Amino acid sequence: MDDQAKTITVTDMEGRSVTVKVPVERIVLMESSKTHELAAIDGAAIVDKIVGWDNDFKDNAGDGYVKFIERYPKLADVPNVGSLDDNTFSVEKVIALNPDVVIMHNWEFMWSGDATKEALVKLEQAGIPVIFVDFYMEPMTNSTKSMLLLGQILGKEQRAKDIVEFYNQHVEAVYSRLETSDGLKPGVYIETGYNGPETYGITEGDVGWGSIVKKAGGENIAEPLLGNTSKALSPEYLINQNPDIIILTGRNWSTPGSIRMGYTSTAADTKDTMDAYIARPGWNTINAVNTHQVYGIYHGYCFSIYNFVALEAFAKWFYPEEFKDLDPNTTIREYHEKFMPIEYSGTFMYRNY
DSSP states (O other), rough: OOOOOOOEEEEEEESSSEEEEEEEOOOOSSSSGGGGHHHHHHGGGGGTEEEESHHHHHHOOHHHHHHHHHOOEEEEOOOOOOOOOTTHHHHHHEEEHHHEEEEEEEEEHHHHHHHHHHHHHHHHTTTTTTEEEEESSHHHHHHHHHHHHHHHHHHHHHHHHHHHHHHHHHHHHHHHHHHTOOOOOOEEEETTTSSSSTSSEESSSSHHHHHHHHHHTTTEEEHHHHHHHEEOOOOHHHHHHHSSSSEEEEBOOOOOTTOOOBBTTOOHHHHHHHHHTTSSSGGGGGGGHTTEEEEEGGGGGGGTTTTTHHHHHHHHHHHHTTTOOHHHHHHHHHHHHHHHHOOOOOOOOEEHH
């Protein structure tokens, strides 16, 4: 790596040309759970480079936050600059932190368009470059591009390439087998298990989870209704569609009744919270429930480089004979051993029997 700081111009995932002093030493990170991606590329050094972030990591991905804080207590002192999606984002706080770059995400235009545009203008006027990455809008295409972009600005291009090579080996192995599969595509429903069983959570059309379902050879029952948007389906629509497979996402959310998964959850935690979903009115008439094809997946896999593990899990669940030798748990453990500064633990994939 060149020890001398220099300036480069990169193209971010919004197609913007951004000039950045590299390697960046001071980062404000929006959607702070992306600490995982930065740490995979830059290792423990990233702890001293994140000078500001939002509350996403602590509030929405607390299991991962706990793992990182245990290993790197200094991260607990990183200032919170607020969030764009709840109008708490403070440009003034960001400017005061004097970052080399602010890392944002393409989805922020979808969920918080006006706030994102306003923040972008103010930060650019202050001379602070903003780079957009994307692990959600087109996850199976843009996640690797985003990692390479992060590798560029961190001065760790080879490390990012190594991660992308590992990723590509796994996704291409799935795609090549699917090309030769002549099995019927299963109808799939996937729901964010955030709200508790009483309220249906959002599902995705051809974006986020929905796009991963499609890449793994499933028929996303929500796509004809939602296109490339996300929202909750009605119970009547779901029951009428009668999916072959149901996937519920879990995390370490604080909402009552939400599905528990992640670094600090056991399989028993996941089962206890998922069973209440399966007992919803009318679900006893759905094929997926009657054939025990109800699964859990860690919600963070939808927005991160870890989506290749979700792809493997989905392919295995959709086509169990074709992928019977595939073990996504081994894959994610190997990824941690190769690239992550924290150890793999907990429950990230689950089948309800």
